[in-house]
Amino acid sequence: MRTAVYPGSFDPLTIAHVALAEAALAELSLDRVDLCLSVDPLGKPHLARTVGERLERIRASLQGRAGLEVVTTPHRLVADIAEGYDVVVLGADKWEQVLDPGWYGGDPDRRDHALARLPLVALAGRAGSAGSAPPLPGVRVHRLEVADHLAEVSSSAVRDGRTEWAAEDGRPDDAGRPDGLTGPE
Secondary structure, eight states: OOOEEEOOOOEEEEEHHHHHHHHHHHHOSSSSSEEEESSSSOOOOOOOHHHHHHHHHHHHHTTTTTTTTEEEEOOHHHHHTTTTOOOOEEEHHHHHHHOOOGTTTTTTHHHHHHHHHHOOEEEETTTGGGGGSOOOOOOOHHHOOOOGGGTTHHHHHHHTTTTGGBBBBBOOOGGOTOOOOSSOO
């Protein structure tokens, strides 16, 4: 069985997240892509929902989508999350974080050691991002084919009101909230 992991906060899950996962399934002949939430993510102090809330909403959104699952991990670094998988799926923003030595204590050697542990990277880039740069030596990269209009889709934009980019099913508890969050404004 060939599997991939797609780490992210998915706060909320967007149509671009789903498109990347489905592109990886099809292009790389994968059996499963696990959208993976870290219980203690790096650089994400602003998450609007708890891990449990996100898990529930993502599971509901992925119902009926063959080969897509959602899981959690205690790991924080992508190299640790990807261990045991055949492929790691990354969007341009996450790839830029993976390449930034700042996430490895400012040590480029630690970063390079982590990168060397990665399986095949299935990458969707954005113009002008590190995702469009040539890969680093020793890192195998497959460029995912996704529709150009998805390049600007982001969870932040969905939280700011671009609800047409949300992949999550509408819920009654979101009614009337312009930000899509639950509870009182």
